[in-house]
Amino acid sequence: MKLKLIHKKLFYLLVFLIPLNLAKHFVLLQSYVGGILIDYLIPTVYVTDILIFLNILLWVFGGEFRKWRKNLNLVRILSLFLIAGLFSVITSSSFFPSMYFFARLILYSLFCVYVACTFELEKDFDNIIKIFALNIFLLGILAFFQWMNQGSVFNNYLFFGEQPYSLSTPLISIKNLFGNAVVPAYGTFRHPNAFGGYLSIILLFAFLNFRKNSIYRISLLVGLVGLFCTLSRGAWASFLFGTMFIFLIKRFGKKGVIISLVLTFLLASSTFFTSTFSKYIDSNSLRTRSRLQATSFNMIKNNFLYGVGLNNFTAKMGEYEDKFILPRFIQPDHNIFILALAEGGVFFFLLFCGILFYAGFNLLKKSYGPPAYLFVSLLQLVILGSFDHYLFTGVQTQILFWLIVGLSLSAA
Numbered sequence: 001m002k003l004k005l006i007h008k009k010l011f012y013l014l015v016f017l018i019p020l021n022l023a024k025h026f027v028l029l030q031s032y033v034g035g036i037l038i039d040y041l042i043p044t045v046y047v048t049d050i051l052i053f054l055n056i057l058l059w060v061f062g063g064e065f066r067k068w069r070k071n072l073n074l075v076r077i078l079s080l081f082l083i084a085g086l087f088s089v090i091t092s093s094s095f096f097p098s099m100y101f102f103a104r105l106i107l108y109s110l111f112c113v114y115v116a117c118t119f120e121l122e123k124d125f126d127n128i129i130k131i132f133a134l135n136i137f138l139l140g141i142l143a144f145f146q147w148m149n150q151g152s153v154f155n156n157y158l159f160f161g162e163q164p165y166s167l168s169t170p171l172i173s174i175k176n177l178f179g180n181a182v183v184p185a186y187g188t189f190r191h192p193n194a195f196g197g198y199l200s201i202i203l204l205f206a207f208l209n210f211r212k213n214s215i216y217r218i219s220l221l222v223g224l225v226g227l228f229c230t231l232s233r234g235a236w237a238s239f240l241f242g243t244m245f246i247f248l249i250k251r252f253g254k255k256g257v258i259i260s261l262v263l264t265f266l267l268a269s270s271t272f273f274t275s276t277f278s279k280y281i282d283s284n285s286l287r288t289r290s291r292l293q294a295t296s297f298n299m300i301k302n303n304f305l306y307g308v309g310l311n312n313f314t315a316k317m318g319e320y321e322d323k324f325i326l327p328r329f330i331q332p333d334h335n336i337f338i339l340a341l342a343e344g345g346v347f348f349f350l351l352f353c354g355i356l357f358y359a360g361f362n363l364l365k366k367s368y369g370p371p372a373y374l375f376v377s378l379l380q381l382v383i384l385g386s387f388d389h390y391l392f393t394g395v396q397t398q399i400l401f402w403l404i405v406g407l408s409l410s411a412a
Helices: 001-016 049-061 063-091 094-118 121-149 192-208 214-229 233-252 254-280 284-303 313-320 336-364 369-386 395-408
Strands: 023-024 044-046 175-177 181-182
Touching: 001 049, 001 094, 001 121, 001 284, 023 395, 044 049, 044 063, 049 063, 049 094, 049 395, 063 336, 094 395, 121 192, 121 214, 121 336, 121 369, 121 395, 175 336, 192 214, 192 233, 192 395, 214 233, 233 369, 254 284, 254 336, 254 369, 284 336, 336 369, 336 395, 369 395
Parallel strands: none
Antiparallel strands: 023 044, 175 181
């Protein structure tokens, strides 16, 4: 009983600390591409990884691990997913970055099973929302002052691992706002898009509860300010579509679900035609994404079964790109589904999609309420994942991804 209370409290602490950006990096020779150190290829152990490991350990030694049997289908599909990933690791040429990514994938899959087996949706969901509300408030305040400062506030990793940055920091994200060069708010994340994506999902829960009391209303207001400060159009769209989906489902029931699914499918599938859009829209971002996508398709064509190796996209892209992409654009494809297919192969890709489908299908069997909110969160994940890679490559957003999936299957 004591261990149960401990791992439950540790779980809530972990949810609060998801934005934490404190980690130990281990730079290897394989972390370099053409003499350039690539962030995605550096094995890293985050504080949150340690917390997840301890959480699972306490769950196992507390004797509650047997509860995995009540989510047998989830365990089966995750096991097949990891086996498919293992084949990709074995065949990868840059083995150590692939292996460390796979080890984290195992950890987060176990975390997903832990959440699905121990979380009681009707009993515990309010606790999650309260934690998210506090997160929104703190991160929103930080984002506002980062915007005003046009750089980091603490400048020394004191606040949740806020990375030091300013307008003069090399490769910092700079956006054009009404003709002025501005630095978006990074929060405690590695990129403003990842920060915005995280906010867009947890903001939805504050939005759904803003009538309950002033705490949620204040958090929502502060969070919306923070979301604007990220200047992430994908995150803005994710939040707007999320609120619209909630309205449609609440107002029209099953018809609203169908409309939401169709809109999500159209948005997600449109990203497969980035190269077509780039011919008619003058945008550096679109051109870069188009070139990365072309590289992905070349990888898929030549490595259809097992991919080029998990976490090997940036290491192998030089062999598959049609045109040389400048060093600052050594990044993964900005679509997690194409990226999963390019790195992990067809079986890994199908099982990855299957996990999302299974989680969504499980929620559709439930009545309106938290299941509907989580269903919309899954749709937001699909939208965000179709326009950027951080749900697949960023630690904080990976944890949020697997948390949402686990919560969605907690009532399976």
